[in-house]
Amino acid sequence: MADFDKPSSTEEEYFAREDIEKKRKLALQQAEELAAKRREELMQLHYMKCPKCGMDLQTLSKGSVEIDTCFNCHGVWLDAGELESIIKQGPEGGGKVMGAVLNLFKRK
Template structure:
């Protein structure tokens, strides 16, 4: 009867593989959660900061386009697709927008 109490080696291997797979999935989930948290932390640390000097960016609306500007280093930053919007406004529209942007940084 002692023969039946002892699990076979294939059973032990099966449960060992199952245990390893559970631990692997748990580690993967923890890694993903950590990566998500790190991305959020980085976003919060760098959001609306000038990539050149690190100062706060200010959003200025010029027509349909919102331009992020840095008054410290006079940097002008456009989000994806905003340059195309300026170009689509035509020479008159882009001239007005760019003229307004350039006026912001004229030294007195």
């Protein structure tokens, strides 16, 4: 048999490195997909749940702002930028929104 039919050791090393790199990329891709799936599961588990008591949050529209409220513990939760939006509305608009929010939780 001729020597040229047999792969050289450098050729074998090259293909071994290529195979390892493919497997590494596949493992990274699978890890990313698993992490994304876990994030989605956690979001579904905790989405619109009160951070204080765990009950469902209800969305109330007051002016241009949607406020997440918990009727169990009377918590009021604002999303990013909503507080700034209330402040920008000034005393007349912001006061009305905050007054309406406070009226929701007055005890009778």
